Amino acid sequence: MMMRRILIVAVPTLILGGCVFPHTWAQDKTPDVKKVKKAGVSFLYNPGDFPEVKIEKVQKETALGSDEGIDEGISPAHVCFNLEDKRPLPALEQGPRYFNPTYSFICVVPLEDSSVQDFGEAYPNLDSFAAELHKILRERPRSLKNEQDIPDFPPNNASPSIISRFQYLDFRSGSGMLFLTQYSNEMQPNPVNNEELTLDFQGLTTDGKHYVAARIAITHPSLPRGIDFTDDIVRDVPHFHYLKKEEKALEGLSEESFRPSLKSLKALLSSIDVEQ
Numbered sequence: 291m292m293m294r295r296i297l298i299v300a301v302p303t304l305i306l307g308g309c310v311f312p313h314t315w316a317q318d319k320t321p322d323v324k325k326v327k328k329a330g331v332s333f334l335y336n337p338g339d340f341p342e343v344k345i346e347k348v349q350k351e352t353a354l355g356s357d358e359g360i361d362e363g364i365s366p367a368h369v370c371f372n373l374e375d376k377r378p379l380p381a382l383e384q385g386p387r388y389f390n391p392t393y394s395f396i397c398v399v400p401l402e403d404s405s406v407q408d409f410g411e412a413y414p415n416l417d418s419f420a421a422e423l424h425k426i427l428r429e430r431p432r433s434l435k436n437e438q439d440i441p442d443f444p445p446n447n448a449s450p451s452i453i454s455r456f457q458y459l460d461f462r463s464g465s466g467m468l469f470l471t472q473y474s475n476e477m478q479p480n481p482v483n484n485e486e487l488t489l490d491f492q493g494l495t496t497d498g499k500h501y502v503a504a505r506i507a508i509t510h511p512s513l514p515r516g517i518d519f520t521d522d523i524v525r526d527v528p529h530f531h532y533l534k535k536e537e538k539a540l541e542g543l544s545e546e547s548f549r550p551s552l553k554s555l556k557a558l559l560s561s562i563d564v565e566q
Contacts, residue, residue, distance in 0.1 A: 329369040330565035331398045335558050339550035340394070342374040348397070350405075352412040365416050365444070370397040375507060394506040397444065398564055401499055419443050420501055423492055427465050430458060434469075441492055443503045450490075451479035452533050454540040459491065459556060462563040466493020466502060468556070470540055481523040482536040484509040485516030489552070491559050497566045504559060509549045510540075 323334045326343050335343060350367040373394040401420055406412040419441035426434070426441070433456055434440055440450060451474040459468045472479065472486040480486060487509060493502040514520050526532055545552035 326371060328371075331369060331371070332561075332563045333371075333396070333558060334561040335373070336550070336554050339554055339558075340373040340375060344372045344374060346370045346372055350403075352406060353414055354406070354412050364413055366400050366403045366413065368397060368399040370395050373506065396502070396504040396559075396562070398562075399443070399501045399503065401501055415445060416443060416501065419492075420494065423467070423494055423501075424498070426467060427458070427494065442490065443492065443501060446473060448473035448475040452482065452537045452540075454537040455552075459493075459559060461493060461502070461560050463566055464493050464495035464500075464502065464564070466491055466559075468559070470508070478525040478527050479530075479533060480517050481514065481520040481525070481532055482540065483514040483516050483520050487513065489555055495564050495566060499566065500564050502562060502564065506550075506555055508552070508555065510543060510547060511549070512543070
């Protein structure tokens with residue numbers, strides 16, 4: 291099946307629950323932002339949140355000719371921006387875990403590759419994610435009920451255990467969805483904590499030629515420092531009431547109370563511009 295071009299209509303602002311979210315810090319009168327521009331991608335960021343942004347070029351890898359099955363991370367050559375966080379990492383004295391969300395990044399992945407005959411065959415998971423994300427952005431449901439079915443690139447060896455503060459967010463050259471999550475491959479996922487909490491953004495450019503993905507570490511002073519500080523929280527399996535309760539608690543926190551500020555991170559993501 292050949293990859294079909296995806297079209298998303300972007301609008302200048304996002305209106306959600308009667309609130310209008312601005313696109314730039316200039317509108318919020320926030321000073322001292324910096325601009326990154328590389329490989330046809332640009333965005334604004336607050337150096338108070340990330341003192342340095344490093345560029346990483348990811349090499350092309352296709353599923354064609356593989357004797358070991360399909361690697362879910364397979365994608366065309368693309369560029370990623372690694373956001374270096376100046377905050378002390380919470381509760382990582384024992385070293386990285388099986389999944390380390392303190393690694394914050396933005397990746398822009400092309401959805402076309404003239405070197406392959408069939409994009410869907412060469413990049414099956416990316417193709418599937420893009421199609422599902424296009425459907426979500428077209429229909430715009432108020433929430434996503436099944437965490438396992440959320441298009442989430444790049445894939446990892448864990449699944450979202452919570453989906454909180456779900457919303458849609460337009461950026462300069464497209465549209466996407468935004469939510470707070472934690473990843474787990476355990477029967478009893480960890481309660482929400484400052485080691486694993488992650489801001490996730492999945493978007494498509496208006497012309498359907500690029501997939502824009504971001505995962506950014508985010509913390510809150512009211513949460514446990516990390517995994518090792520959640521042992522006293524009761525995990526009621528199989529109903530997982532503790533996770534649902536914490537999802538709701540995250541909804542009630544102000545954007546400015548997160549670190550980095552959720553408002554600041556939304557401004558960063560809104561400023562992403564991909565040459566079309």
